[in-house]
Amino acid sequence: xxxxxxxxxxxxxxxxxxxxxxxTANYEESDDIPKKDDxxxxxxxxxxxxxxxxxxxGSTDLIKTQGRKSKTLARIYRAYIxxxxxxxxxxxxxxxxxxxxxxxxxxxxxKEETSGPAVIEALQSASMCNxxxxxxxxxxxxxxDGFQELKxxxxxxxxxxxxxxxxxxxxxxxxxxxxxxxxNRASKMCGLAYKDFTAPICVTEAVYMSADSFIANSEKQQxxxxxxxxxxxxxxxxxxTGNFYRLELTDWAEKNK
Numbered sequence: 001x002x003x004x005x006x007x008x009x010x011x012x013x014x015x016x017x018x019x020x021x022x023x024t025a026n027y028e029e030s031d032d033i034p035k036k037d038d039x040x041x042x043x044x045x046x047x048x049x050x051x052x053x054x055x056x057x058g059s060t061d062l063i064k065t066q067g068r069k070s071k072t073l074a075r076i077y078r079a080y081i082x083x084x085x086x087x088x089x090x091x092x093x094x095x096x097x098x099x100x101x102x103x104x105x106x107x108x109x110x111k112e113e114t115s116g117p118a119v120i121e122a123l124q125s126a127s128m129c130n131x132x133x134x135x136x137x138x139x140x141x142x143x144x145d146g147f148q149e150l151k152x153x154x155x156x157x158x159x160x161x162x163x164x165x166x167x168x169x170x171x172x173x174x175x176x177x178x179x180x181x182x183x184n185r186a187s188k189m190c191g192l193a194y195k196d197f198t199a200p201i202c203v204t205e206a207v208y209m210s211a212d213s214f215i216a217n218s219e220k221q222q223x224x225x226x227x228x229x230x231x232x233x234x235x236x237x238x239x240x241t242g243n244f245y246r247l248e249l250t251d252w253a254e255k256n257k
Contacts, residue, residue: 032110033095039165049109050122050158051186054129056102057151057194087128093118119158120214123224126154126201131249138253155189157182158206199241208240
């Protein structure tokens with residue numbers, strides 16, 4: 001959200017706080033994430049959704065080695081972010097995309113006429129993002145001699161979120177906020193991938209339980225469950241990790257090394 005200067009008035013601030021705290025809005029269930037313009041500052045919707053986070057590993061080292069070449073670093077980040085966004089945006093159930101630094105997150109919900117379930121499309125996105133990292137590394141290593149492999153952790157969670165509109169009423173500055181554990185859990189799963197566990201993808205148990213409804217490999221009739229392995233984490237309990245990827249992308253990377 002871009003700022004648009006308005007002088008702060010403390011009296012107005014007190015009035016806004018009282019208005020928000022006295023609100024008695026009822027939040028209804030929804031099959032899909034509402035559009036921002038369809039919500040007011042007093043309404044909200046409960047939505048079942050899947051959340052995906054992807055975050056680069058070794059960003060500090062990347063900045064240390066490329067930091068003096070800011071144009072090079074900018075090209076690396078732009079290429080990575082552009083293709084991750086292109087991937088998640090290619091799924092019809094992806095309704096929200098956010099970029100914070102080198103982390104890209106996406107929210108999947110609903111079911112479109114020609115789409116699969118939101119959680120399956122989140123897993124398909126994860127497989128493509130994992131494959132895209134291999135493509136990007138081939139490109140980067142050909143562009144810069146000695147370029148170290150760039151890795152990314154990917155996390156997926158499934159759950160219920162309360163979606164509200166929040167911001168500065170009357171300023172035009174607002175955004176959708178997701179209240180609930182699903183976003184936090186996806187972020188935590190992302191944090192475990194390629195850190196606490198050697199696999200690049202980590203998902204919650206709820207995602208795993210829903211991962212048997214789609215054939216991910218038609219040749220072997222395997223579902224996403226077949227590519228996920230149960231792990232136990234001292235803090236997060238049972239989680240599932242995997243290293244699955246879109247073959248079209250990894251095949252290209254292998255042939256063009």
